[in-house]
Amino acid sequence: MKIVVAYKWAANPQDAEVGPDGTVDWSRAKGAVSEYDPVAFELARVLADTCAGEVVGLTVGAAAIDTPLARKAALSRGLDSLVMVADDALRGADGTRIAAVLAGAVRAIGDVDVVVAGESSVDVGDRQVAMTLAAQLGWAGLNAVRAVTADGGSLVVEREVAGGVETVVAGGPVVLAATADAALPRVPGMKEILGAAKKPTQVLDLAALDVPAPADTIAPVSTARPDTGNRQGVMLDAADLPAAAAQLTAALRQSGVL
Amino acid sequence: MNVSSQAWVVVADDATIGGLLGAARPLGTSLVALVAGRREVAEAAAAAGVDRVVWLGEPADGVPVEAYGPAVGRVVAEAAPRVVVGPATDSGRVLLGAVAAATGAVVLAGASELSLDGDKVVVERAVGGGIALRRDRVVAGTAVVAVAPGGTVAGAAPVAVEEVDPGPLLALRVTDRRVTPRVGVDLGSAKTVVGVGRGLKAREDLALIEDLAAAAGGELACSRPLAEGVDWVGKERYLGISGQTITPDLYVAVGISGQIQHMVGVREATTIVAVNSDPHAPIFRECDYGIVGDLYTVVPLLAEAFRAARS
Numbered sequence A: 001m002k003i004v005v006a007y008k009w010a011a012n013p014q015d016a017e018v019g020p021d022g023t024v025d026w027s028r029a030k031g032a033v034s035e036y037d038p039v040a041f042e043l044a045r046v047l048a049d050t051c052a053g054e055v056v057g058l059t060v061g062a063a064a065i066d067t068p069l070a071r072k073a074a075l076s077r078g079l080d081s082l083v084m085v086a087d088d089a090l091r092g093a094d095g096t097r098i099a100a101v102l103a104g105a106v107r108a109i110g111d112v113d114v115v116v117a118g119e120s121s122v123d124v125g126d127r128q129v130a131m132t133l134a135a136q137l138g139w140a141g142l143n144a145v146r147a148v149t150a151d152g153g154s155l156v157v158e159r160e161v162a163g164g165v166e167t168v169v170a171g172g173p174v175v176l177a178a179t180a181d182a183a184l185p186r187v188p189g190m191k192e193i194l195g196a197a198k199k200p201t202q203v204l205d206l207a208a209l210d211v212p213a214p215a216d217t218i219a220p221v222s223t224a225r226p227d228t229g230n231r232q233g234v235m236l237d238a239a240d241l242p243a244a245a246a247q248l249t250a251a252l253r254q255s256g257v258l
Numbered sequence B: 001m002n003v004s005s006q007a008w009v010v011v012a013d014d015a016t017i018g019g020l021l022g023a024a025r026p027l028g029t030s031l032v033a034l035v036a037g038r039r040e041v042a043e044a045a046a047a048a049g050v051d052r053v054v055w056l057g058e059p060a061d062g063v064p065v066e067a068y069g070p071a072v073g074r075v076v077a078e079a080a081p082r083v084v085v086g087p088a089t090d091s092g093r094v095l096l097g098a099v100a101a102a103t104g105a106v107v108l109a110g111a112s113e114l115s116l117d118g119d120k121v122v123v124e125r126a127v128g129g130g131i132a133l134r135r136d137r138v139v140a141g142t143a144v145v146a147v148a149p150g151g152t153v154a155g156a157a158p159v160a161v162e163e164v165d166p167g168p169l170l171a172l173r174v175t176d177r178r179v180t181p182r183v184g185v186d187l188g189s190a191k192t193v194v195g196v197g198r199g200l201k202a203r204e205d206l207a208l209i210e211d212l213a214a215a216a217g218g219e220l221a222c223s224r225p226l227a228e229g230v231d232w233v234g235k236e237r238y239l240g241i242s243g244q245t246i247t248p249d250l251y252v253a254v255g256i257s258g259q260i261q262h263m264v265g266v267r268e269a270t271t272i273v274a275v276n277s278d279p280h281a282p283i284f285r286e287c288d289y290g291i292v293g294d295l296y297t298v299v300p301l302l303a304e305a306f307r308a309a310r311s
């Protein structure tokens, strides 16, 4: 079985600067494997180990996603090989375009049975790319997946639904988005990190994937800083905690919130 | 692609569509519901004040709504409406992904406000996990938007349910369903909420926080890692962009760093109090009162003071 893990190399918005006009400056934020994507690596590895499968990592983005550090970070997480599309034409690309490039890469990899994705990316967090990818491939897509096993030619998927858990059997290829706590990702050790250097990485040429050019369907109107409620920011004196507790309680009583 | 002036909603086998209809109605000259799922859901939509209901037929036993993705994509692409609004839920995102694939549109997620500027749809939404707000105008093709579904609606004279052939479905079958007993907690209407995060060292220590919540007359809540990751607090109690949003008078955050994804869910609290041992914790930039200190020392003192004040 050939399993692809779609993961994102992304920066944490906590490290981005937001200007007073709501413009976001990402230049000081560093890339990393997106927060919940290691769960997808783990689900894929566990599935592969039960059916003698193969795990291929796949990420797409701007040229800067392809660095030795970024390759190692992915290849040390249980992958057999890595495929990247790293091209500045993808800087700031929207989710539908990212999904189209991922679909092109999945086709180029060939004979893929299942794509495993994370719950949501740290920098965008729309929970949408994986399901748009499924539709572009003409495959089924399932969200909130907490486990997957192989059974002959089918995949048996456990997913969370409102009020319970369902078992869904997928008879064809499928894209699965894991819940954030579907598996406890292994922390790569020295052996995995050293082993990463020996695993193959293939960089696919964006132009060769034959993905339609982006259509300009949306135009920006404005940006703004979210309203954080105009907070008072009173720091109480921690040197005398009983007094601080009394002062806080009095203030909360006075404003009628306690 | 030329679009019509219609507004469509995509219904994913769930009749709680008040939020979808409310968002879509002002954006089109007529409102059409496209229903994937059971007849009863189509009938509920038909009585919810729409102009048309297009239904993809009764699913065979065990066929989940996700199997209808290609049908939803095809029907919407043929109609080419000005806007499609669908539910920001697990199955809703699958159907909206199908619409995106069939039309080439981008799914605009997390929309907080939709409006019309001439015949173009304008969408306001949070981006970057909530660090900024952005307004975009959809200048070409269909606007595809995900919003919170909202409550059920009824009371309008029902329109006819038009059944269309879905064509081939995807090969998915539900073979088992286990119901988990869930204690519903409505943190959304709580006046006081006490949230705890990874500053807590052990599960047993939750008793401390529960005591503070009781002293404040409030509900216990937490950051995401305490509910998913370690499973010390129920998933229905975590706050933030992927969890619950609260609007209390008072939110007390204990041992929570104040990362953006958490703060998005608590920003509407009237007053925010933070207790954290790290003076540089980001939560101190977004609180009304802050105490730098070890929660194990501060929380019992606070509980005592709150109790005395409220008795």
Ligand SMILES: Cc1cc2nc3c(=O)[nH]c(=O)nc-3n(C[C@H](O)[C@H](O)[C@H](O)COP(=O)(O)OP(=O)(O)OC[C@H]3O[C@@H](n4cnc5c(N)ncnc54)[C@H](O)[C@@H]3O)c2cc1C
Binding pocket: A035, A036, A120, A121, A122, A125, B129, B196, B197, B198, B199, B200, B222, B223, B224, B225, B226, B238, B239, B240, B241, B242, B243, B254, B255, B256, B257, B258, B259, B260, B261, B262, B265, B275, B276, B277, B278, B281, B293, B294, B295, B296
């Ligand atoms: C796509 C996405 C969605 C997410 N959605 C959510 C969401 O909805 N809700 C959410 O909460 N998170 C969410 N997260 C996770 C979020 O980014 C943070 O990781 C999380 O909020 C951190 O939780 P925390 O503050 O409890 O833990 P930490 O960030 O680890 O903070 C613990 C804090 O406790 C303090 N501390 C330690 N010991 C003590 C002590 N003895 N006394 C007092 N203070 C102490 C530390 O100084 C620190 O500030 C999301 C992340 C992603 C990528």
Ligand SMILES: Nc1ncnc2c1ncn2[C@@H]1O[C@H](COP(=O)(O)O)[C@@H](O)[C@H]1O
Binding pocket: A006, A007, A008, A009, A034, A036, A037, A040, A058, A059, A060, A061, A095, A098, A102, A116, A117, A118, A119, A120, A121, A124, A125, A126, A127, A128, A129, A130
């Ligand atoms: N650029 C990308 N490359 C590979 N996978 C991605 C990319 N963007 C998103 N994904 C996958 O899609 C999931 C959801 O992303 P999002 O829709 O941005 O929240 C992520 O957890 C990844 O598994």
